[in-house]
Amino acid sequence: MAPLLEVEKIAAAYGEVRALWDVSFSVQTGEIVTLLGANGAGKTTTMRVISGLLRPLGGEVRLGGRPIHRLPAPRIVASGIVQIPEGRRLWPRMSVLENLELGAYLPESRARRAQTLDWVFSLFPRLAERRAQLAGTLSGGEQQMLAIGRGLMSRPRLLMLDEPSLGLAPILVREVFEIVRKINAEGVTVLLVEQNVRQALELATRGYVLETGRITRSGTAAELLQDPEIKRAYLGM
C-alpha cells in the first residue's frame, strides 16, 4: 500500500538561510512516526513545509499519492493534515469553545462539529468542564490538551505534533504521550516531533533523525533505541 504521507527530497530556506537540504521520509496509515533531532535541526521547518506554511524550494510532498506541496495551508487542512504547532499558539483571549470552533473552521469539518466536539470532550474531559473559560487562563497541560483538541476538530487523517511536551512537568508529559497513543488507537496517523527521545521512541512505530537539515538515520523504534550513536547523542548513555 502507498504511504499516507511521502516527503521526497524537500529543500527549504528562510530567505538566504538554508534550513533543509534533501529531506525524505514517509508515514504509513496507522503509524506513529517520530522525527528526532537537536534544536535547530529543522524539525519545525519540515512540518511547516508539509502543512503549507512554508513553500519548499524543491522536492515533493504527497498525501495518499496526491502532491500537496503547492496547495495553500487551508487546502492542506481540508485534505486531512493538521499541525499542532510548537508553543501551542492558542487564542488566549478566546474561550476554549471558540478555540475549538476555529479548529472546525472548514465547511466539511463544520458540518460535523457537534459529533467531533463530543469526541474531543471524551478524550479531554477537562476541556468540557472549562469550555467557557478563556484559553489563556488554562494551565500549561490544559493548554496543550486544547491545542491538540483544536487540531482534532478538523478530523485529520494525519496529526502532526510539534514538541507537545515542551515545558510540561514530567507527569503531564506522560499524560500527553498517553493521549497521543489513544488518538492513534482511534485511527489517526501521527507524526511526532519530540525532545523526549526515549518516550517518543517507546511510543512510535518508526523514527527518523534529522541533523542540520538532513535525515541521517532511520529505522524502527526498537532499532533506534538500540543504536549506539542515538544512545550516546540523545539518550545520554
Place this chain on the structure above:
Amino acid sequence: MRALSARLPWARGAPWAPRASALAALALGILLALVPAVAPRDITLLNLGFFTFLYVAQGLAWNVLGGYAGYVSFGYAAFFGLGAYTTALLWLAGWPPLATYPVAGIVAAAFSLIVGVPTLRLVGPYFSIATIGVGEAMRVLMLNLDRITGGASGLNLPTAVPSKTWFYTTSLLFAAVAFAVAAWVRGSRVGLGLMALRMDLEAAESLGVRTALFKNVAHSLGAFLVGACGGLYATFLQYVHPDTVFSFTESISLVLIALIGGLGTVWGPVLGAVVFYAVQDYLQTSYPTFHLLVYGVLLILILLFEPKGLAGLAERAWRRMRGAPARLAPAGPSGAEPAAPGRGGAG
C-alpha cells in the same frame, strides 16, 4: 457524553448579550426615527442627525476590517469619493438618487478588491502605509480627470433635492444597515476568523481559515457601505469636488471614530461617531484647528487607559452598575467572561 454539544452555545460571549445589544439598537433606532415627526422644521437638528448617522455608518463599516481583523486602512476616502462620484454622474444622467447608492457601493467594493488583493497580503503596518498612497493617488488622479470629475472646479449636481427629513431618515437607515452588518459579522463564523487572524495569522491559516479571502471580504463589505455613504453625501451637498470627497481628512476621520469608540467593538463606532462629530461641529466653527488637539488628547488617553475606547468604558460602567466584579482577564474578542471557579488545575 452524547449530545453534550447540543446544549453548547456556539455563539460568542454571553448568550443574552447579542440579543440585548440588538434590542437596544432597535429601540434607539425607532426613537431617532421619530425625531423628524416631532421636530420637522428643526433644520439644524436634522442636519446634525444626518452627518452623525453618516459617520456612524462609515465608522461601523471601517471597523469590520480595521477593528475585527486589525488591518488599519488610511484609504477609505477612495471608496467614499468613488461612491460620491458614481452617484453624481448617474444623477446627472437622470437616475433618481436612491437608485444610485447601491451602484456607488458596488463601484467602491470593486475598487477595494483591486486595492485589497495585492495589499492585504502585506502585514498590518505595511498595509496601512500602502493605503495612504492609494488614497492620495486617487485624489490626484480624480483632480486630473477633469473631463469626468470636473477637476479642480468640481461638479454641480441637480438642484431638485429631497427634503431634510428624507436625508435624515435615509442616513439613519444607512447607519442601521451598517450596524446590522457589523453586528452580524462579529457574531458569525467570518467574524471569528477575522479576529483569529488578527491575533495569529499563521495559526488561523494552519487551521483552515482562508485569511486572504476573509480580509478581502471584510474590506469590500466596508467599501460598499462607505461608497453608498459617499453617494448620499453627494446628494446632500449637490456638489462634488475631488479635494473634499477624496480627502485624507475623510480617511483619518473613520480611523479616529473607530479608535475613540473602541476598535473591534460593535457599539464603539456608534459612540465614537457621536463624540467625533460633536467635537468637530462645536469646535471647528469657533477654533478651526482646536478639534485636532482634542482628538489627539482623546487618542492618547485611549491608548494609555482603555484600548477598547468609549465602548470599553461604557462596558466597565455597566458592570459596576450591575454590581458585577471587574473582569479578571483583559477583554477578549468574544467578550466571554472567564469562568471564575476552578482555575489552574492540572498545571
